[in-house]
Amino acid sequence: MNLPSLSFITQAILVLAIALFGYILIKERQRTRGYLESYDRILNAARKLYKVVSGDTNIEQAFVQVVDVTNKELNLGLCLLGHLNNEKNQIDKIFFPLGGSIGQFQSAPIDIKESSSLIARAIREKQSFISFDKLLVFGQEVSLNLSFNSIFVYPVTTSEEVVGVFILFSNKHPNNMAKFELEIIGDYVDLVGLIIGNSKLLTSLKENKESFASMTKQIYTMNAKLHQLDHLKDDFVSVASHELRTPMTAIKSYAWMALYRSDIPLSEKLKKYLSRTLISTERLINLVNDMLNVSRIESGRIEVNPKAFDLVKLSQDVALEVETRATEREVKVIVQEQKVPQAFGDPDKVHQVLLNLVGNALKFTPQGGQINISFFSDGQNIEISVKDSGVGISKDDLPRLFQKFSRLDNSYVAAATSGGTGLGLFISKSLIELMKGKIWASSEGLNKGATFTFSLPVASQENLSQVESYRVKAGGGAKQLEPVAI
Amino acid sequence: MNNEQKRILVVEDDQFLREFYQELLQGEGFIVDVAADGDSASLKIQQGGYDLVLLDIMLPKKDGLQILRDYSLSPPKEKNGPIVVLTNLGQDVVIKQAFSLGAAGYMIKSALNPNQVLAEIQSYLKNSR
DSSP: OOOTTOOHHHHHHHHHHHHHHHHHHHHHHHHHHHHHHHHHHHHHHHHHHHHHSOTTOOHHHHHHHHHHHHHHHOOSSEEEEEEEETTTTEEEEEEEEETTEEEEOOOOOEETTTOOSHHHHHHHHTOOEEESOHHHHHSSOOOOOOOOSEEEEEEEEOSSOEEEEEEEEESSOGGGSOHHHHHHHHHHHHHHHHHHHHHHHHHHHHHHHHHHHHHHHHHHHHHHHHHHHHHHHHHHHHHHHHHHHHHHHHHHHHHHHHHHSOSSOOOHHHHHHHHHHHHHHHHHHHHHHHHHHHHHHHTTOOOBOOEEEOHHHHHHHHHHHTHHHHHHTTOEEEEOOOOOOOEEEOHHHHHHHHHHHHHHHHHTOOTTOEEEEEEEEOSSEEEEEEEEOSSOOOTTTGGGTTSTTOOOGGGHHHHHHHOOOSOHHHHHHHHHHHTTOEEEEEOSSTTSOEEEEEEEEBOOHHHHHTHHHHOBOOTTSOOOOOOOOO | OOOTTOEEEEEOSSHHHHHHHHHHHHHTTOEEEEESSHHHHHHHHHHOOOSEEEEESSOSSSOHHHHHHHHHHSOOSSOOOOEEEEESOOOHHHHHHHHHTTOOEEEEGGGOOHHHHHHHHHHHHHHHO
16 A cells, blocks of 8 residues: 655654554553453452351461462462461461462461561561561571562451461562552452451351350259259258257257256256256247248248238237236337328238337336337328337447347347347348338437337328239248247 | 046157157146057047047158048047147148148147147137037
């Protein structure tokens, strides 16, 4: 073809330009293809990794898989993966292809804090490095017979932490590598990090599920055992109390016979000894009863069956019960005849409490004294106060009254002869609180008497209609209360 | 009240307690028979003729509730007076059962002193007339 009006040189330049342009295009295409091919390989490798590294893989297995897939699928060179031991802060294992499988590289652990190796620095500084010196990379002599042109060292990080180090022995010199070829390695290591992070998450999730399941099972077993023990304890306590009471009854009976049915006259000394034996046995029996009650209350074996009842009438019954004792001690028990609303509670339990309070008042009131039972109501609750003219309670002792076995310093003298168990008030408090009431004590001081008051809800329409919320069921078989000692 | 000729049966497996009740009641003028286990107690109760029976629940060989059941199912020709259950357990369940099987009452051994035991016995005897 003729190209008229263009000189030869111009034509030559044009052809050259086209050729150059074509060459550049081809090269560009080659480059892009290479770029795309590389990324394609990386994505393939990542996809493969994602498939094999699942929740069943532990970290070490994950590392093995990564080295395996990386070396098979990518043509970057020889890849090694170093595992970071977080507790010891050292690279303790380095995985690399050996024969057809993956083995462990023979090297001493690389301490991250101390070592000047590039591996340690990569992890410390979260930076990648390129080197040409094995010694510099590992910080120690390693037996690796391999020809290479460069060594790439990358830290491997999940979203949370560094987990290892990626070491690539490449045949290419970085100067001979395209920019994207260098970037691709970094991108691949990022993907490895993601996949290992994923595997870690799945593993810990699985472990959590398993440990949660086993913990739940343990809790169920323990709970069952505790219930068993509780039951056993209470049955044991019941049986033990019964067994204890047989010999105690014998002691009590024979001591009584010796004192009151003796076939020979007794000296005053002997009478005193026998009398004290009797009193002590009485104390012992009362203690067993009270301990049994405490055990039952604390095991939740005591029921509360609330109903409306007349608190004044109940008080009069109790006053009658203690009449003999009161007359013996020349103490008057007076129940105020007041018009008050009915109380809402379990009358049997209230009876026990009242007996305890009046009994205590009797114990601590000297001859000629008086016990006054009075009432007060504000319409919501009804209070009953047992006021005695006895030895009183000091300010220091007031807060300790309702604790178990609280022996008040000033009552040692009275206790020895009266025989309290130290549990009565604790039991009373527990019972009143079971019935959603309150109990408290007050005293002007020593020898100024004491007043014990407890309150219960009034038997209003509202409370009666909500009886179920006041009822207390015994978990695992209800038990009765043992009689209160006066 | 004249205790002469009143026959009481005491069923109690603990030797000391059994002998104590025997001594206590004999001292008051009662004629007292004793039984230490369920089988011999059954025999004596079936012979009949007691004005009062004190029956322990926890007995070897046959327990007190069993004895009450047998007695209520086939009473002897010569009946007995009230049967009062002796127990150290204040448990409602057992006592309710005893009442439903014909017991006339119960006494908690450890809670009563001998005077109170005598008073209870007198009241049972009085009420059974």
